[in-house]
Amino acid sequence: VNEAVRTFRCFGGCVSVRVSTERGEQRAASSLRMAELQMRLIHGMLTRFEPGSELSRLNADPRRAVPASALLLELAAAVRWAGEISDGLVDPTLLRELERAGYAASREGAAGLDRREFIATIEGLAPRPAVADRQARWRAVGVDRERELVLRPPEVALDGGGLVKGLAADLLGRRLSDYESFAVDAAGDLLLGGTAAPERTVVVRDPFGGRPVRELRLTGGAVATSGITQRSWLRPDGRLGHHLIDPGRGEPAWTGLLQVTALARTALEAEVRAKAALLAGAARAARYLPDGGVLVHASGHSEELAPAAIPALAERAA
Amino acid sequence: MQKRRDPRKAVAAFTAAVLASAWLAVAAWGGRESATPVSAPSASTSAPQTESSPQSSALDNSAGSADAPSMSTGQS
Numbered sequence: 331v332n333e334a335v336r337t338f339r340c341f342g343g344c345v346s347v348r349v350s351t352e353r354g355e356q357r358a359a360s361s362l363r364m365a366e367l368q369m370r371l372i373h374g375m376l377t378r379f380e381p382g383s384e385l386s387r388l389n390a391d392p393r394r395a396v397p398a399s400a401l402l403l404e405l406a407a408a409v410r411w412a413g414e415i416s417d418g419l420v421d422p423t424l425l426r427e428l429e430r431a432g433y434a435a436s437r438e439g440a441a442g443l444d445r446r447e448f449i450a451t452i453e454g455l456a457p458r459p460a461v462a463d464r465q466a467r468w469r470a471v472g473v474d475r476e477r478e479l480v481l482r483p484p485e486v487a488l489d490g491g492g493l494v495k496g497l498a499a500d501l502l503g504r505r506l507s508d509y510e511s512f513a514v515d516a517a518g519d520l521l522l523g524g525t526a527a528p529e530r531t532v533v534v535r536d537p538f539g540g541r542p543v544r545e546l547r548l549t550g551g552a553v554a555t556s557g558i559t560q561r562s563w564l565r566p567d568g569r570l571g572h573h574l575i576d577p578g579r580g581e582p583a584w585t586g587l588l589q590v591t592a593l594a595r596t597a598l599e600a601e602v603r604a605k606a607a608l609l610a611g612a613a614r615a616a617r618y619l620p621d622g623g624v625l626v627h628a629s630g631h632s633e634e635l636a637p638a639a640i641p642a643l644a645e646r647a648a
Numbered sequence: 649m650q651k652r653r654d655p656r657k658a659v660a661a662f663t664a665a666v667l668a669s670a671w672l673a674v675a676a677w678g679g680r681e682s683a684t685p686v687s688a689p690s691a692s693t694s695a696p697q698t699e700s701s702p703q704s705s706a707l708d709n710s711a712g713s714a715d716a717p718s719m720s721t722g723q724s
Binding site: 331333341342343344348364367368371372374375380381382383384386387399400401495511513515517518519520522528529530531532533534535536537542545553554555556557559560561589591 | 656659660661662663664667668670671672674675716717718719720721722723724
C-alpha cells in the first residue's frame with residue numbers, strides 16, 4: 331500500500347495523517363490538505379489557551395445554557411461520557427485544579443522532568459489510586475442537540491485536554507474511511523483504518539524518551555497513551571506537578587504508573603481509557619482496558635494486558 | 649455616556665465567529681460527519697488484533713510515501 335503523508339504541528343504536538351494513493355496522488359494530497367485544515371480548526375475552536383476559542387468563551391459565559399457549534403456539542407457530550415465510562419476518574423471539569431497545579435498556560439515545547447529529577451520527586455511517596463470527586467461536576471454537563479445548547483452551571487469550566495485529540499482523530503477518520511488505508515496520528519492518539527487496511531506496527535514510546543517499550547501489531551482501531559512524565563514539572567513547593575488530576579483529592583495523582591497505552595475502537599475511547607487506567611493504578615487498571623493495553627510501572631517495567639486476559643471482558647460478554 | 653466595548657472581547661468574538669464559519673465550510677466537505685455524534689461509542693468485546701514483541705526499536709516513518717509504515721504512540 332502506497333500512502334501519502336502530511337505532518338504538521340497541532341494540539342501541542344506533532345500530527346501526521348496518511349492516506350493510500352489508489353485514487354491518485356493529487357486526490358490524496360488534496361484530502362491531506364483538508365485534513366490539516368480540519369485539525370487546525372478543531373484545535374482553534376477547542377483550545378483552552380486562546381481566549382477567542384469557542385471553549386474559552388463557553389468557560390467565560392455566565393449563562394447556564396450556551397449556544398454551541400456541532401463541534402462544541404460533541405466535546406460537551408464527550409465530557410459527560412468520559413466521566414461515565416471511567417467511574418468519574420476522568421473528569422474534564424477539573425480545570426481550576428489543573429491551573430492550581432501549575433498548568434494554566436500551554437506547555438508546548440517545555441521539557442518535562444528527566445528520569446532522575448522525576449524519580450527524586452516521587453521517592454518515598456506511597457502510590458494511591460485516584461478517587462472520584464463526590465461532587466461529580468461532570469454530571470452537570472449536558473447537551474441539548476435540538477436547540478444546539480451546552481448546558482452546565484456557569485461555575486463548571488471544561489478542559490478539552492486529550493478528549494479533543496481523540497475527537498479530532500475520530501472525526502477525520504470518518505472522512506477518510508473510503509480510502510483503502512488511512513492512519514491519523516493526533517499528537518500520539520492513533521486511529522487506523524480503511525477498506526483494505528494493512529497491518530501496521532505501532533511502537534509504544536518510553537515515558538522518558540528511551541528505547542521503545544513495546545510493539546503492537548494492528549490493522550484497525552485506535553491507540554492512545556497517557557502519562558505523567560513528558561508533561562511534568564516541579565511545583566513551587568518542590569512537589570511533582572503534572573496534568574493528570576486525582577479528582578477526589580484535587581491534586582496531581584501518583585498511582586505508581588508512569589504511563590498507560592489503551593487500545594479501543596475509537597481514539598476518543600482509547601484516550602479516556604488510558605487516562606482512567608493510569609488514575610486507577612496498576613491493581614485496577616485492567617478494568618478500564620477491556621480491549622487491551624500496556625502499563626509502564628514506576629520501576630520502568632512494562633506489562634501488556636491482552637483482551638483475553640481481562641476478567642471484565644468476560645463479565646461484559648455475559 | 650457611550651459605553652466602550654473591551655477590544656480584547658471584540659477580538660475574541662471575531663476570532664470565534666471566523667473559526668465557526670470556517671468549521672461549517674470544512675464540515676460540509678464530504679458532508680458525512682457533522683451531524684453524527686462520535687463521542688459515545690458502545691462497549692465492544694471485539695478487540696483490535698494485537699501481538700507484542702518487547703524492546704523493539706521504532707522504524708522511520710518520515711517518508712513521503714511508504715508501505716504500511718510503523719507509527720508510534722506516546723505522551724504528548
